[in-house]
Amino acid sequence: MRLLFILNPTANGGRAAQLANKIRSFYLEHADDPRLGSTSPSLEIRLTEYPSHATRLAEENAKLFDVIVAVGGDGTINEVCRGLIAAKTGQLGVIPAGTGNDTATGLELPKTLAEALWAIHESPIRHLDYGTVNGQVFINSATVGFDALVASHGNRIKRVLKSHWAYVIGLFTALATYHFPKIQVPQDFPAGDDWAGTQRDLCLLAVCNGRYYGGGIEIVPGATLDDELLDLCLITNISKPRLLKLLPTILKGTHIKQKQYLRTWKTQQFSLPVLTPTLLGIDGEISEVAVGEVLHFELHPGGINFVG
Numbered sequence: 001m002r003l004l005f006i007l008n009p010t011a012n013g014g015r016a017a018q019l020a021n022k023i024r025s026f027y028l029e030h031a032d033d034p035r036l037g038s039t040s041p042s043l044e045i046r047l048t049e050y051p052s053h054a055t056r057l058a059e060e061n062a063k064l065f066d067v068i069v070a071v072g073g074d075g076t077i078n079e080v081c082r083g084l085i086a087a088k089t090g091q092l093g094v095i096p097a098g099t100g101n102d103t104a105t106g107l108e109l110p111k112t113l114a115e116a117l118w119a120i121h122e123s124p125i126r127h128l129d130y131g132t133v134n135g136q137v138f139i140n141s142a143t144v145g146f147d148a149l150v151a152s153h154g155n156r157i158k159r160v161l162k163s164h165w166a167y168v169i170g171l172f173t174a175l176a177t178y179h180f181p182k183i184q185v186p187q188d189f190p191a192g193d194d195w196a197g198t199q200r201d202l203c204l205l206a207v208c209n210g211r212y213y214g215g216g217i218e219i220v221p222g223a224t225l226d227d228e229l230l231d232l233c234l235i236t237n238i239s240k241p242r243l244l245k246l247l248p249t250i251l252k253g254t255h256i257k258q259k260q261y262l263r264t265w266k267t268q269q270f271s272l273p274v275l276t277p278t279l280l281g282i283d284g285e286i287s288e289v290a291v292g293e294v295l296h297f298e299l300h301p302g303g304i305n306f307v308g
């Protein structure tokens with residue numbers, strides 16, 4: 001088996017960099033183990049040198065290796081998948097080595113390096129779905145509004161404070177600074193009801209392919225990476241004090257009962273016109289949404305071959 005490990009040395013505050021030697025040691029230690037197959041695996045480890053380098057490496061090497069293994073967090077997995085999708089071939093493996101690791105947690109991957117490596121060699125192929133928003137690939141989740149602002153602040157704070165607390169501080173900073181953008185709920189709103197066709201103040205839209213986002217939060221409980229559906233949660237017309245009260249229920253998973261502000265539904269596609277500027281998060285990476293932009297979310301069933 002030919003394996004290319006694409007390792008993001010900056011993931012998890014730089015801690016992922018140590019894994020290169022540990023991966024090499026694993027294969028040296030188990031060189032004669034029959035579980036690795038009759039011929040010992042050929043192994044290459046490439047460190048990413050800049051953002052999006054993983055996409056280029058994955059695309060260029062998809063045909064040359066049996067498995068392209070993303071070593072990093074949600075951002076690295078996203079970038080490797082983009083490369084495999086562009087190459088229209090290749091199999092993905094994952095060694096969780098990021099800060100949040102929401103994609104890996106949703107995939108129920110083993111926690112230790114050795115177990116994750118064995119899983120690449122011993123597990124059957126799974127066909128994972130992926131999503132796009134206006135053509136940009138997401139594997140785990142795309143978010144609009146408040147949670148994208150939390151991630152934006154969190155990503156910035158994480159450069160100095162290399163821990164989960166960066167996102168807690170990001171949350172309170174976002175609460176203080178968030179301006180609710182206006183959205184137009186489509187007439188054919190898949191969740192139906194009186195929200196269809198109305199203008200509303202957006203708190204957040206979470207479009208989930210994977211089960212967890214934001215470091216382990218189940219905003220739409222039950223989302224699965226291979227169920228051929230996107231799971232969505234839309235929260236609108238809520239005041240900041242009520243949002244503050246809602247946040248602990250989101251952590252507990254009891255928030256979905258709050259029908260006054262919140263809708264959840266499953267679909268393969270959804271379009272949302274955004275009437276005032278806001279932020280879009282794609283697997284944790286943040287960009288701006290311009291006034292009048294229509295965000296079109298689409299699911300691509302079974303588009304990624306995964307082993308692990």
Ligand SMILES: Nc1ncnc2c1ncn2[C@@H]1O[C@H](COP(=O)(O)OP(=O)(O)OP(=O)(O)O)[C@@H](O)[C@H]1O
Nearest residue numbers: 011012049050051072073074075076098099100101
């Ligand atoms: N050599 C590099 N220098 C700077 N940034 C890089 C480099 N290689 C990759 N990146 C960027 O690092 C970002 C963060 O990586 P990743 O998401 O894997 O780690 P994380 O943020 O620690 O984990 P998580 O997203 O699971 O919380 C990616 O978006 C990627 O573009």
